[in-house]
Amino acid sequence: MAHPLRIAPSLLAADFAHLADEIRSVEAAGADWLHLDVMDGHFVPNLTFGPPVVAAMNRVATLPLDVHLMITDPWQYADAFLDAGADLLTFHVEVEEGGDVAALLRHIRARGAKAGLSVQPDTPVERLAPYVAELDLVLVMSVFAGFGGQKFMPEVLPKVGRLRELGFAGEVSMDGGIGPGTIAQSRAAGTNVFVAGTAVFGAADRTSRIAELREHAAAGASA
Numbered sequence: 001m002a003h004p005l006r007i008a009p010s011l012l013a014a015d016f017a018h019l020a021d022e023i024r025s026v027e028a029a030g031a032d033w034l035h036l037d038v039m040d041g042h043f044v045p046n047l048t049f050g051p052p053v054v055a056a057m058n059r060v061a062t063l064p065l066d067v068h069l070m071i072t073d074p075w076q077y078a079d080a081f082l083d084a085g086a087d088l089l090t091f092h093v094e095v096e097e098g099g100d101v102a103a104l105l106r107h108i109r110a111r112g113a114k115a116g117l118s119v120q121p122d123t124p125v126e127r128l129a130p131y132v133a134e135l136d137l138v139l140v141m142s143v144f145a146g147f148g149g150q151k152f153m154p155e156v157l158p159k160v161g162r163l164r165e166l167g168f169a170g171e172v173s174m175d176g177g178i179g180p181g182t183i184a185q186s187r188a189a190g191t192n193v194f195v196a197g198t199a200v201f202g203a204a205d206r207t208s209r210i211a212e213l214r215e216h217a218a219a220g221a222s223a
């Protein structure tokens, strides 16, 4: 159950006019996964990019693409993102009235990708209980989905322990407001994948920042 510590820079904070350079930059700086935030202007009040841009990033990237769908209808678009090169595909449990969640998770896995579900800060992780057997990853939002640069919400931290009590043994990712000042507490709570947009892309030296994140996470693990 000990999953590797992974730093996943969120391209939401990258310069969209230079995506190829931004991807190469964080790959050279020591990132583990590339986190891609897909927003539909409906599930969240913001729009980002769709499958063609993910496919373009996939042509440049060598690291796994961790695609976070903040969209109301993942059933309609999952295949397009898998075709585009998503290695992990995560959608939100809050859309569950729109279709068969377990069937979509199984479909993602059948296509050779890792399947994930995410929970907003005000959604209890107990909503994931029916799907634990179909999940490779749970993405715990530590801000309300929609925008980068928001303040970390420490009240979500106990969710990681509750997920383990539900029997979930896969990878746990935390997303929103993760930086040198918040990563240790997230690691201490049991998170192993750390999504960081502003903290990585906003750093003058991205290599040092990713190293700093790893050091603070390690301190949290041994705390």
Ligand code: DX5
Pocket: 010, 012, 013, 035, 037, 068, 070, 143, 144, 145, 146, 147, 148, 149, 150, 175, 176, 177, 178, 195, 196, 197, 198, 199
């Ligand atoms: C928010 C996104 C996050 C966001 C994180 O909806 O899911 O991935 O980009 O950005 P920071 O690290 O700036 O909070």
Ligand code: ZN
Pocket: 010, 035, 036, 037, 068, 175, 195
């Ligand atoms: Zn995200």
